[in-house]
Amino acid sequence: MNGNSPAAGGAVRAVLRSVDPEPVAVALPLGPGRPPVTVLHRTADGRWSRGPRPLTDLERRALAWDASCARARSVARAVERHLAGHAGPSDVRVDGDRVRVALRVDGAECWTRWRAYFHITAVGEGSRPHTLVGDGERDGVRVTVVAHGAAPRRRGRRPFRVGDATYDLAAPLRDAHGDVWYFQGCRRPDGMPLLSLDGRPERCSLANVAAHLGPLSPVCDTRRAGDRTSPPEPAG
Structure with missing residues:
Protein backbone atom coordinates (compact mmCIF):
# COMPACT_ATOMS: atom_id res chain seq x y z
CA MET A 1 0.00 0.00 0.00
CA ARG A 50 -17.44 5.35 -0.23
CA GLY A 51 -20.73 3.43 -0.41
CA PRO A 52 -23.17 3.71 -3.31
CA ARG A 53 -24.50 7.22 -3.70
CA PRO A 54 -28.29 7.45 -3.37
CA LEU A 55 -30.12 8.79 -6.39
CA THR A 56 -31.26 12.37 -6.37
CA ASP A 57 -34.92 13.22 -6.86
CA LEU A 58 -34.17 14.48 -10.36
CA GLU A 59 -32.41 11.23 -11.27
CA ARG A 60 -35.29 9.14 -9.92
CA ARG A 61 -37.78 11.14 -11.96
CA ALA A 62 -35.64 10.81 -15.08
CA LEU A 63 -35.41 7.04 -14.67
CA ALA A 64 -39.17 6.81 -14.08
CA TRP A 65 -39.81 8.87 -17.24
CA ASP A 66 -37.51 6.64 -19.30
CA ALA A 67 -39.34 3.56 -18.03
CA SER A 68 -42.74 5.10 -18.85
CA CYS A 69 -41.62 5.95 -22.39
CA ALA A 70 -40.30 2.42 -22.86
CA ARG A 71 -43.68 1.00 -21.77
CA ALA A 72 -45.44 3.33 -24.22
CA ARG A 73 -43.27 2.09 -27.09
CA SER A 74 -44.01 -1.50 -26.14
CA VAL A 75 -47.77 -0.85 -26.04
CA ALA A 76 -47.61 0.96 -29.39
CA ARG A 77 -45.99 -2.08 -31.00
CA ALA A 78 -48.68 -4.34 -29.54
CA VAL A 79 -51.45 -2.03 -30.79
CA GLU A 80 -49.90 -1.96 -34.28
CA ARG A 81 -49.94 -5.75 -34.36
CA HIS A 82 -53.58 -5.75 -33.25
CA LEU A 83 -54.52 -3.19 -35.91
CA ALA A 84 -52.89 -5.25 -38.65
CA GLY A 85 -56.20 -7.04 -39.14
CA HIS A 86 -58.28 -3.86 -39.02
CA ALA A 87 -59.98 -3.13 -42.33
CA GLY A 88 -59.87 0.67 -42.21
CA PRO A 89 -56.88 3.03 -42.22
CA SER A 90 -55.09 3.49 -38.91
CA ASP A 91 -52.09 5.24 -37.40
CA VAL A 92 -50.21 4.64 -34.12
CA ARG A 93 -47.76 7.13 -32.66
CA VAL A 94 -45.83 7.39 -29.41
CA ASP A 95 -45.93 10.77 -27.68
CA GLY A 96 -43.56 10.54 -24.73
CA ASP A 97 -45.18 8.29 -22.14
CA ARG A 98 -48.50 7.95 -23.97
CA VAL A 99 -49.80 6.51 -27.23
CA ARG A 100 -52.02 8.21 -29.81
CA VAL A 101 -54.13 6.09 -32.16
CA ALA A 102 -56.19 7.22 -35.15
CA LEU A 103 -58.52 4.75 -36.83
CA ARG A 104 -61.65 4.44 -38.91
CA VAL A 105 -64.74 3.19 -37.09
CA ASP A 106 -67.75 1.81 -38.93
CA GLY A 107 -70.81 1.79 -36.73
CA ALA A 108 -71.63 1.88 -33.04
CA GLU A 109 -70.84 -1.81 -32.48
CA CYS A 110 -67.32 -1.38 -33.85
CA TRP A 111 -66.75 1.68 -31.65
CA THR A 112 -67.97 -0.26 -28.60
CA ARG A 113 -65.35 -2.95 -29.24
CA TRP A 114 -62.57 -0.38 -29.55
CA ARG A 115 -63.71 1.34 -26.37
CA ALA A 116 -63.44 -1.96 -24.54
CA TYR A 117 -60.02 -2.75 -26.03
CA PHE A 118 -58.54 0.61 -25.00
CA HIS A 119 -60.53 0.84 -21.72
CA ILE A 120 -61.87 4.23 -22.82
CA THR A 121 -63.72 6.06 -20.06
CA ALA A 122 -63.90 9.65 -21.38
CA VAL A 123 -65.20 10.54 -24.85
CA GLY A 124 -65.59 13.92 -26.52
CA GLU A 125 -66.25 15.27 -29.99
CA GLY A 126 -63.28 15.77 -32.29
CA SER A 127 -62.53 18.82 -34.40
CA ARG A 128 -63.40 17.01 -37.64
CA PRO A 129 -66.94 16.00 -38.58
CA HIS A 130 -68.24 12.67 -37.21
CA THR A 131 -65.08 12.18 -35.13
CA LEU A 132 -64.86 11.19 -31.47
CA VAL A 133 -61.80 11.40 -29.22
CA GLY A 134 -61.52 8.91 -26.37
CA ASP A 135 -59.06 8.74 -23.48
CA GLY A 136 -58.22 5.36 -22.04
CA GLU A 137 -55.32 3.11 -21.18
CA ARG A 138 -53.71 -0.10 -22.36
CA ASP A 139 -51.42 -2.12 -20.09
CA GLY A 140 -50.94 0.85 -17.80
CA VAL A 141 -50.16 3.33 -20.59
CA ARG A 142 -52.43 6.28 -21.37
CA VAL A 143 -53.94 6.06 -24.85
CA THR A 144 -55.78 8.73 -26.84
CA VAL A 145 -57.94 7.36 -29.65
CA VAL A 146 -59.20 9.51 -32.53
CA ALA A 147 -62.08 7.56 -34.07
CA HIS A 148 -63.15 8.82 -37.48
CA GLY A 149 -66.76 8.00 -38.27
CA ALA A 150 -67.67 7.09 -34.70
CA ALA A 151 -69.84 10.14 -33.98
CA PRO A 152 -73.48 9.49 -34.79
CA ARG A 153 -74.84 11.58 -37.60
CA ARG A 154 -77.46 14.08 -36.63
CA ARG A 155 -81.00 12.94 -37.19
CA GLY A 156 -83.81 15.06 -38.50
CA ARG A 157 -83.82 17.72 -41.17
CA ARG A 158 -81.07 20.31 -41.52
CA PRO A 159 -82.53 22.84 -43.95
CA PHE A 160 -80.33 25.36 -45.75
CA ARG A 161 -81.62 27.87 -48.26
CA VAL A 162 -79.74 28.79 -51.44
CA GLY A 163 -81.61 31.28 -53.59
CA ASP A 164 -85.20 30.10 -53.93
CA ALA A 165 -84.44 26.46 -53.05
CA THR A 166 -84.12 24.85 -49.63
CA TYR A 167 -81.94 21.74 -49.25
CA ASP A 168 -81.88 19.19 -46.44
CA LEU A 169 -78.24 18.74 -45.45
CA ALA A 170 -79.11 15.68 -43.36
CA ALA A 171 -79.67 13.66 -46.55
CA PRO A 172 -77.27 13.07 -49.46
CA LEU A 173 -78.06 15.10 -52.57
CA ARG A 174 -78.11 13.63 -56.06
CA ASP A 175 -77.20 15.98 -58.92
CA ALA A 176 -78.54 16.02 -62.47
CA HIS A 177 -75.84 13.56 -63.60
CA GLY A 178 -76.65 11.01 -60.90
CA ASP A 179 -73.64 11.71 -58.68
CA VAL A 180 -74.28 11.86 -54.93
CA TRP A 181 -72.98 14.70 -52.75
CA TYR A 182 -72.59 14.58 -48.97
CA PHE A 183 -72.47 17.29 -46.34
CA GLN A 184 -70.02 16.21 -43.61
CA GLY A 185 -70.18 19.27 -41.39
CA CYS A 186 -67.66 21.53 -43.14
CA ARG A 187 -68.58 25.10 -44.05
CA ARG A 188 -66.97 28.18 -45.52
CA PRO A 189 -66.30 31.10 -43.16
CA ASP A 190 -69.54 32.71 -44.40
CA GLY A 191 -71.51 29.60 -43.36
CA MET A 192 -72.02 28.12 -46.83
CA PRO A 193 -72.07 24.29 -46.59
CA LEU A 194 -69.31 22.39 -48.39
CA LEU A 195 -70.20 19.11 -50.07
CA SER A 196 -67.99 16.19 -51.04
CA LEU A 197 -68.64 13.79 -53.89
CA ASP A 198 -68.98 10.18 -52.74
CA GLY A 199 -66.87 10.88 -49.66
CA ARG A 200 -63.87 12.27 -51.56
CA PRO A 201 -61.67 14.83 -49.75
CA GLU A 202 -62.28 17.55 -52.37
CA ARG A 203 -65.17 19.84 -51.41
CA CYS A 204 -67.42 22.18 -53.34
CA SER A 205 -69.90 24.71 -52.03
CA LEU A 206 -73.58 23.86 -52.09
CA ALA A 207 -74.23 27.01 -54.11
CA ASN A 208 -71.82 25.95 -56.89
CA VAL A 209 -73.11 22.38 -56.97
CA ALA A 210 -76.68 23.62 -57.25
CA ALA A 211 -75.81 26.22 -59.91
CA HIS A 212 -73.70 24.00 -62.17
CA LEU A 213 -74.95 20.46 -61.51
CA GLY A 214 -78.55 21.04 -60.43
CA PRO A 215 -81.29 20.43 -59.93
CA LEU A 216 -80.43 18.57 -56.72
CA SER A 217 -82.73 15.99 -55.19
CA PRO A 218 -82.48 14.35 -51.74
CA VAL A 219 -81.56 10.67 -51.51
CA CYS A 220 -83.94 9.34 -48.89
CA ASP A 221 -82.57 5.77 -48.80
CA THR A 222 -78.90 6.23 -47.88
CA ARG A 223 -78.24 2.53 -48.38
CA ARG A 224 -78.76 3.08 -52.09
CA ALA A 225 -77.18 6.52 -52.30
CA GLY A 226 -74.25 5.24 -54.32
CA ASP A 227 -76.43 3.41 -56.83
CA ARG A 228 -76.89 5.73 -59.80
CA THR A 229 -79.23 3.44 -61.70
CA SER A 230 -81.51 2.05 -59.00
CA PRO A 231 -85.15 2.11 -60.11
CA PRO A 232 -87.79 3.55 -57.81
CA GLU A 233 -89.45 1.23 -55.33
CA PRO A 234 -92.58 -0.39 -56.80
CA ALA A 235 -95.84 0.94 -55.46
CA GLY A 236 -97.97 -1.26 -53.24
Missing part, protein backbone atom coordinates in the same frame (compact mmCIF):
# COMPACT_ATOMS: atom_id res chain seq x y z
CA ASN A 2 1.24 3.48 -0.80
CA GLY A 3 2.45 5.15 2.39
CA ASN A 4 1.14 8.51 1.25
CA SER A 5 -2.47 7.30 1.07
CA PRO A 6 -3.47 8.22 4.66
CA ALA A 7 -2.02 11.69 4.32
CA ALA A 8 -3.58 12.18 0.90
CA GLY A 9 -6.93 10.98 2.15
CA GLY A 10 -6.80 13.33 5.12
CA ALA A 11 -5.97 16.27 2.90
CA VAL A 12 -8.82 15.45 0.53
CA ARG A 13 -11.30 15.17 3.39
CA ALA A 14 -10.15 18.48 4.82
CA VAL A 15 -10.80 20.16 1.50
CA LEU A 16 -14.15 18.47 1.01
CA ARG A 17 -15.43 19.72 4.37
CA SER A 18 -15.25 23.25 3.01
CA VAL A 19 -17.28 22.65 -0.17
CA ASP A 20 -20.99 22.21 -0.84
CA PRO A 21 -22.42 18.76 -0.05
CA GLU A 22 -22.24 17.39 -3.59
CA PRO A 23 -20.82 14.04 -4.76
CA VAL A 24 -17.16 14.29 -5.75
CA ALA A 25 -14.90 11.83 -7.59
CA VAL A 26 -11.48 11.71 -5.92
CA ALA A 27 -8.36 9.98 -7.25
CA LEU A 28 -6.46 8.26 -4.46
CA PRO A 29 -3.15 6.45 -5.06
CA LEU A 30 -4.07 3.07 -3.59
CA GLY A 31 -1.18 1.15 -5.09
CA PRO A 32 -0.68 -1.39 -7.89
CA GLY A 33 -3.63 -3.57 -8.77
CA ARG A 34 -6.13 -1.43 -6.86
CA PRO A 35 -8.82 0.81 -8.36
CA PRO A 36 -7.29 4.27 -8.94
CA VAL A 37 -10.51 6.19 -8.24
CA THR A 38 -12.82 6.23 -5.25
CA VAL A 39 -16.15 8.10 -5.37
CA LEU A 40 -17.08 9.80 -2.12
CA HIS A 41 -20.52 11.21 -1.39
CA ARG A 42 -21.90 13.24 1.48
CA THR A 43 -24.14 11.35 3.89
CA ALA A 44 -27.08 12.72 5.84
CA ASP A 45 -24.90 13.33 8.92
CA GLY A 46 -22.36 15.35 6.93
CA ARG A 47 -19.74 12.63 6.65
CA TRP A 48 -18.19 11.28 3.45
CA SER A 49 -18.80 7.71 2.41
Whole structure:
Protein backbone atom coordinates (compact mmCIF):
# COMPACT_ATOMS: atom_id res chain seq x y z
CA MET A 1 0.00 0.00 0.00
CA ASN A 2 1.24 3.48 -0.80
CA GLY A 3 2.45 5.15 2.39
CA ASN A 4 1.14 8.51 1.25
CA SER A 5 -2.47 7.30 1.07
CA PRO A 6 -3.47 8.22 4.66
CA ALA A 7 -2.02 11.69 4.32
CA ALA A 8 -3.58 12.18 0.90
CA GLY A 9 -6.93 10.98 2.15
CA GLY A 10 -6.80 13.33 5.12
CA ALA A 11 -5.97 16.27 2.90
CA VAL A 12 -8.82 15.45 0.53
CA ARG A 13 -11.30 15.17 3.39
CA ALA A 14 -10.15 18.48 4.82
CA VAL A 15 -10.80 20.16 1.50
CA LEU A 16 -14.15 18.47 1.01
CA ARG A 17 -15.43 19.72 4.37
CA SER A 18 -15.25 23.25 3.01
CA VAL A 19 -17.28 22.65 -0.17
CA ASP A 20 -20.99 22.21 -0.84
CA PRO A 21 -22.42 18.76 -0.05
CA GLU A 22 -22.24 17.39 -3.59
CA PRO A 23 -20.82 14.04 -4.76
CA VAL A 24 -17.16 14.29 -5.75
CA ALA A 25 -14.90 11.83 -7.59
CA VAL A 26 -11.48 11.71 -5.92
CA ALA A 27 -8.36 9.98 -7.25
CA LEU A 28 -6.46 8.26 -4.46
CA PRO A 29 -3.15 6.45 -5.06
CA LEU A 30 -4.07 3.07 -3.59
CA GLY A 31 -1.18 1.15 -5.09
CA PRO A 32 -0.68 -1.39 -7.89
CA GLY A 33 -3.63 -3.57 -8.77
CA ARG A 34 -6.13 -1.43 -6.86
CA PRO A 35 -8.82 0.81 -8.36
CA PRO A 36 -7.29 4.27 -8.94
CA VAL A 37 -10.51 6.19 -8.24
CA THR A 38 -12.82 6.23 -5.25
CA VAL A 39 -16.15 8.10 -5.37
CA LEU A 40 -17.08 9.80 -2.12
CA HIS A 41 -20.52 11.21 -1.39
CA ARG A 42 -21.90 13.24 1.48
CA THR A 43 -24.14 11.35 3.89
CA ALA A 44 -27.08 12.72 5.84
CA ASP A 45 -24.90 13.33 8.92
CA GLY A 46 -22.36 15.35 6.93
CA ARG A 47 -19.74 12.63 6.65
CA TRP A 48 -18.19 11.28 3.45
CA SER A 49 -18.80 7.71 2.41
CA ARG A 50 -17.44 5.35 -0.23
CA GLY A 51 -20.73 3.43 -0.41
CA PRO A 52 -23.17 3.71 -3.31
CA ARG A 53 -24.50 7.22 -3.70
CA PRO A 54 -28.29 7.45 -3.37
CA LEU A 55 -30.12 8.79 -6.39
CA THR A 56 -31.26 12.37 -6.37
CA ASP A 57 -34.92 13.22 -6.86
CA LEU A 58 -34.17 14.48 -10.36
CA GLU A 59 -32.41 11.23 -11.27
CA ARG A 60 -35.29 9.14 -9.92
CA ARG A 61 -37.78 11.14 -11.96
CA ALA A 62 -35.64 10.81 -15.08
CA LEU A 63 -35.41 7.04 -14.67
CA ALA A 64 -39.17 6.81 -14.08
CA TRP A 65 -39.81 8.87 -17.24
CA ASP A 66 -37.51 6.64 -19.30
CA ALA A 67 -39.34 3.56 -18.03
CA SER A 68 -42.74 5.10 -18.85
CA CYS A 69 -41.62 5.95 -22.39
CA ALA A 70 -40.30 2.42 -22.86
CA ARG A 71 -43.68 1.00 -21.77
CA ALA A 72 -45.44 3.33 -24.22
CA ARG A 73 -43.27 2.09 -27.09
CA SER A 74 -44.01 -1.50 -26.14
CA VAL A 75 -47.77 -0.85 -26.04
CA ALA A 76 -47.61 0.96 -29.39
CA ARG A 77 -45.99 -2.08 -31.00
CA ALA A 78 -48.68 -4.34 -29.54
CA VAL A 79 -51.45 -2.03 -30.79
CA GLU A 80 -49.90 -1.96 -34.28
CA ARG A 81 -49.94 -5.75 -34.36
CA HIS A 82 -53.58 -5.75 -33.25
CA LEU A 83 -54.52 -3.19 -35.91
CA ALA A 84 -52.89 -5.25 -38.65
CA GLY A 85 -56.20 -7.04 -39.14
CA HIS A 86 -58.28 -3.86 -39.02
CA ALA A 87 -59.98 -3.13 -42.33
CA GLY A 88 -59.87 0.67 -42.21
CA PRO A 89 -56.88 3.03 -42.22
CA SER A 90 -55.09 3.49 -38.91
CA ASP A 91 -52.09 5.24 -37.40
CA VAL A 92 -50.21 4.64 -34.12
CA ARG A 93 -47.76 7.13 -32.66
CA VAL A 94 -45.83 7.39 -29.41
CA ASP A 95 -45.93 10.77 -27.68
CA GLY A 96 -43.56 10.54 -24.73
CA ASP A 97 -45.18 8.29 -22.14
CA ARG A 98 -48.50 7.95 -23.97
CA VAL A 99 -49.80 6.51 -27.23
CA ARG A 100 -52.02 8.21 -29.81
CA VAL A 101 -54.13 6.09 -32.16
CA ALA A 102 -56.19 7.22 -35.15
CA LEU A 103 -58.52 4.75 -36.83
CA ARG A 104 -61.65 4.44 -38.91
CA VAL A 105 -64.74 3.19 -37.09
CA ASP A 106 -67.75 1.81 -38.93
CA GLY A 107 -70.81 1.79 -36.73
CA ALA A 108 -71.63 1.88 -33.04
CA GLU A 109 -70.84 -1.81 -32.48
CA CYS A 110 -67.32 -1.38 -33.85
CA TRP A 111 -66.75 1.68 -31.65
CA THR A 112 -67.97 -0.26 -28.60
CA ARG A 113 -65.35 -2.95 -29.24
CA TRP A 114 -62.57 -0.38 -29.55
CA ARG A 115 -63.71 1.34 -26.37
CA ALA A 116 -63.44 -1.96 -24.54
CA TYR A 117 -60.02 -2.75 -26.03
CA PHE A 118 -58.54 0.61 -25.00
CA HIS A 119 -60.53 0.84 -21.72
CA ILE A 120 -61.87 4.23 -22.82
CA THR A 121 -63.72 6.06 -20.06
CA ALA A 122 -63.90 9.65 -21.38
CA VAL A 123 -65.20 10.54 -24.85
CA GLY A 124 -65.59 13.92 -26.52
CA GLU A 125 -66.25 15.27 -29.99
CA GLY A 126 -63.28 15.77 -32.29
CA SER A 127 -62.53 18.82 -34.40
CA ARG A 128 -63.40 17.01 -37.64
CA PRO A 129 -66.94 16.00 -38.58
CA HIS A 130 -68.24 12.67 -37.21
CA THR A 131 -65.08 12.18 -35.13
CA LEU A 132 -64.86 11.19 -31.47
CA VAL A 133 -61.80 11.40 -29.22
CA GLY A 134 -61.52 8.91 -26.37
CA ASP A 135 -59.06 8.74 -23.48
CA GLY A 136 -58.22 5.36 -22.04
CA GLU A 137 -55.32 3.11 -21.18
CA ARG A 138 -53.71 -0.10 -22.36
CA ASP A 139 -51.42 -2.12 -20.09
CA GLY A 140 -50.94 0.85 -17.80
CA VAL A 141 -50.16 3.33 -20.59
CA ARG A 142 -52.43 6.28 -21.37
CA VAL A 143 -53.94 6.06 -24.85
CA THR A 144 -55.78 8.73 -26.84
CA VAL A 145 -57.94 7.36 -29.65
CA VAL A 146 -59.20 9.51 -32.53
CA ALA A 147 -62.08 7.56 -34.07
CA HIS A 148 -63.15 8.82 -37.48
CA GLY A 149 -66.76 8.00 -38.27
CA ALA A 150 -67.67 7.09 -34.70
CA ALA A 151 -69.84 10.14 -33.98
CA PRO A 152 -73.48 9.49 -34.79
CA ARG A 153 -74.84 11.58 -37.60
CA ARG A 154 -77.46 14.08 -36.63
CA ARG A 155 -81.00 12.94 -37.19
CA GLY A 156 -83.81 15.06 -38.50
CA ARG A 157 -83.82 17.72 -41.17
CA ARG A 158 -81.07 20.31 -41.52
CA PRO A 159 -82.53 22.84 -43.95
CA PHE A 160 -80.33 25.36 -45.75
CA ARG A 161 -81.62 27.87 -48.26
CA VAL A 162 -79.74 28.79 -51.44
CA GLY A 163 -81.61 31.28 -53.59
CA ASP A 164 -85.20 30.10 -53.93
CA ALA A 165 -84.44 26.46 -53.05
CA THR A 166 -84.12 24.85 -49.63
CA TYR A 167 -81.94 21.74 -49.25
CA ASP A 168 -81.88 19.19 -46.44
CA LEU A 169 -78.24 18.74 -45.45
CA ALA A 170 -79.11 15.68 -43.36
CA ALA A 171 -79.67 13.66 -46.55
CA PRO A 172 -77.27 13.07 -49.46
CA LEU A 173 -78.06 15.10 -52.57
CA ARG A 174 -78.11 13.63 -56.06
CA ASP A 175 -77.20 15.98 -58.92
CA ALA A 176 -78.54 16.02 -62.47
CA HIS A 177 -75.84 13.56 -63.60
CA GLY A 178 -76.65 11.01 -60.90
CA ASP A 179 -73.64 11.71 -58.68
CA VAL A 180 -74.28 11.86 -54.93
CA TRP A 181 -72.98 14.70 -52.75
CA TYR A 182 -72.59 14.58 -48.97
CA PHE A 183 -72.47 17.29 -46.34
CA GLN A 184 -70.02 16.21 -43.61
CA GLY A 185 -70.18 19.27 -41.39
CA CYS A 186 -67.66 21.53 -43.14
CA ARG A 187 -68.58 25.10 -44.05
CA ARG A 188 -66.97 28.18 -45.52
CA PRO A 189 -66.30 31.10 -43.16
CA ASP A 190 -69.54 32.71 -44.40
CA GLY A 191 -71.51 29.60 -43.36
CA MET A 192 -72.02 28.12 -46.83
CA PRO A 193 -72.07 24.29 -46.59
CA LEU A 194 -69.31 22.39 -48.39
CA LEU A 195 -70.20 19.11 -50.07
CA SER A 196 -67.99 16.19 -51.04
CA LEU A 197 -68.64 13.79 -53.89
CA ASP A 198 -68.98 10.18 -52.74
CA GLY A 199 -66.87 10.88 -49.66
CA ARG A 200 -63.87 12.27 -51.56
CA PRO A 201 -61.67 14.83 -49.75
CA GLU A 202 -62.28 17.55 -52.37
CA ARG A 203 -65.17 19.84 -51.41
CA CYS A 204 -67.42 22.18 -53.34
CA SER A 205 -69.90 24.71 -52.03
CA LEU A 206 -73.58 23.86 -52.09
CA ALA A 207 -74.23 27.01 -54.11
CA ASN A 208 -71.82 25.95 -56.89
CA VAL A 209 -73.11 22.38 -56.97
CA ALA A 210 -76.68 23.62 -57.25
CA ALA A 211 -75.81 26.22 -59.91
CA HIS A 212 -73.70 24.00 -62.17
CA LEU A 213 -74.95 20.46 -61.51
CA GLY A 214 -78.55 21.04 -60.43
CA PRO A 215 -81.29 20.43 -59.93
CA LEU A 216 -80.43 18.57 -56.72
CA SER A 217 -82.73 15.99 -55.19
CA PRO A 218 -82.48 14.35 -51.74
CA VAL A 219 -81.56 10.67 -51.51
CA CYS A 220 -83.94 9.34 -48.89
CA ASP A 221 -82.57 5.77 -48.80
CA THR A 222 -78.90 6.23 -47.88
CA ARG A 223 -78.24 2.53 -48.38
CA ARG A 224 -78.76 3.08 -52.09
CA ALA A 225 -77.18 6.52 -52.30
CA GLY A 226 -74.25 5.24 -54.32
CA ASP A 227 -76.43 3.41 -56.83
CA ARG A 228 -76.89 5.73 -59.80
CA THR A 229 -79.23 3.44 -61.70
CA SER A 230 -81.51 2.05 -59.00
CA PRO A 231 -85.15 2.11 -60.11
CA PRO A 232 -87.79 3.55 -57.81
CA GLU A 233 -89.45 1.23 -55.33
CA PRO A 234 -92.58 -0.39 -56.80
CA ALA A 235 -95.84 0.94 -55.46
CA GLY A 236 -97.97 -1.26 -53.24
